Amino acid sequence: MSELARVPLADLADCAATRVAGGPDGVCVVRSGSKLYALDDRCSHADVRLSEGEVDCEELTVECWKHGSAFSLSDGEPLSLPATRPVAVYEVLIDGDDVVVIDK
Numbered sequence: 609m610s611e612l613a614r615v616p617l618a619d620l621a622d623c624a625a626t627r628v629a630g631g632p633d634g635v636c637v638v639r640s641g642s643k644l645y646a647l648d649d650r651c652s653h654a655d656v657r658l659s660e661g662e663v664d665c666e667e668l669t670v671e672c673w674k675h676g677s678a679f680s681l682s683d684g685e686p687l688s689l690p691a692t693r694p695v696a697v698y699e700v701l702i703d704g705d706d707v708v709v710i711d712k
């Protein structure tokens with residue numbers, strides 16, 4: 609386990625995606641109420657940042673803006689085409705006032 613990225617919790621708007629530097633492609637961190645999610649910030653279909661997509665906090669997905677694939681925030685699986693491969697998901701911890709993304 610190693611720390612991949614860190615961001616102040618206060619910087620994360622509710623029900624929105626935030627790009628955080630770290631890992632090979634950056635990390636897409638999503639806050640949904642008290643829940644936090646972190647995914648690789650690169651769509652598995654093409655080189656597009658998922659953090660620029662729309663978050664659905666009821667379905668717990670982030671939708672790629674380019675072609676519309678929705679990815680599960682929980683396991684990174686694509687729930688709609690054209691993407692067919694999952695994106696990596698990471699563990700998220702709270703450390704004081706920070707959100708820490710852990711590479712498992």
Ligand code: FES
Nearest residue numbers: 651653654672675
């Ligand atoms: S680039 Fe994301 S669905 Fe095509």
